[in-house]
Amino acid sequence: MYDFSAMPETFDFTLGTTPLLVSLPHGGTYIPNVIASQMTEAALETPDTDWHVGLLYDFAPSLGASVISATHSRYVIDLNRDPAGAPLYSGADNTELVPLTTFDYVPIYKKGREPTEAEIEERIAQYWRPYHERLKIELAAVKRKFGHAILFDGHSIKSVVSRFHDGQIPDLNLGTAKGTTAHPELMAAAFEILQRSKYEAVIDGRFTGGHITRVNGAPGNGIHSMQLELTWKLYMDENPPFQYLPERAGELKLLLKDLLQTLINWQPPAS
Numbered sequence: 001m002y003d004f005s006a007m008p009e010t011f012d013f014t015l016g017t018t019p020l021l022v023s024l025p026h027g028g029t030y031i032p033n034v035i036a037s038q039m040t041e042a043a044l045e046t047p048d049t050d051w052h053v054g055l056l057y058d059f060a061p062s063l064g065a066s067v068i069s070a071t072h073s074r075y076v077i078d079l080n081r082d083p084a085g086a087p088l089y090s091g092a093d094n095t096e097l098v099p100l101t102t103f104d105y106v107p108i109y110k111k112g113r114e115p116t117e118a119e120i121e122e123r124i125a126q127y128w129r130p131y132h133e134r135l136k137i138e139l140a141a142v143k144r145k146f147g148h149a150i151l152f153d154g155h156s157i158k159s160v161v162s163r164f165h166d167g168q169i170p171d172l173n174l175g176t177a178k179g180t181t182a183h184p185e186l187m188a189a190a191f192e193i194l195q196r197s198k199y200e201a202v203i204d205g206r207f208t209g210g211h212i213t214r215v216n217g218a219p220g221n222g223i224h225s226m227q228l229e230l231t232w233k234l235y236m237d238e239n240p241p242f243q244y245l246p247e248r249a250g251e252l253k254l255l256l257k258d259l260l261q262t263l264i265n266w267q268p269p270a271s
Helices: 117-146 184-195 211-216 246-265
Strands: 011-014 020-024 066-070 149-157 172-175 201-203 223-231
Touching: 011 117, 020 117, 020 246, 066 117, 117 149, 117 211, 149 211, 149 246, 172 184, 184 201, 184 223, 184 246, 211 223
Parallel strands: 020 066, 020 149, 149 223, 172 201
Antiparallel strands: 011 066, 172 223
């Protein structure tokens, strides 16, 4: 039923010509055979994928943005978590670096087949570290070329996930780790674009940005980062088989294009 025979690279990368790097760490669905054999049937459906984010942001290279996107499922390893295992949101329910349950608390691994510490370390080396090393390399290169760099981390989630949020999740959730990962003027410009839309937008609410946003954002050093978590209902069917809805997505993509262009056009204030 599951064809995991042709192993892709751990990520795809497209080099751009502007200060913007778009990261899509949760859009992959590939699971290597050796890991798939440990997993439950429910997990192999990869229900917590950031479905179709590659399609949502397929215009980004045409704007001149660099794009890095993961090919492997977040169930193999979550690229947006601390490799030391620190919880993403203190005091809240969190999924792990190598998650053991789906967002609905369904076991990902067959009983007794959960990954060992050694297996987790191997996954960090094989899948997590290459993605993050490439992020660092590209952000440094962009900063050298333009004097500053902007990292945009793109995510999506089902509109109701009781594990993480009471009731409906707002449509658009911009996260800057409580204002610490990007220049205030850049944050304001990005959020203004979202607020002008018909969608409900919040900044630094329940989703304040994950490990990628937090560890890379260093506005004092010319590297700015932010995360956008948007809900599935804006562009797709939220039920299996998670069908992409082009007409609905088209309106959202216009907004995302405006947002990314705003990030590209932004210039740091003169010091």
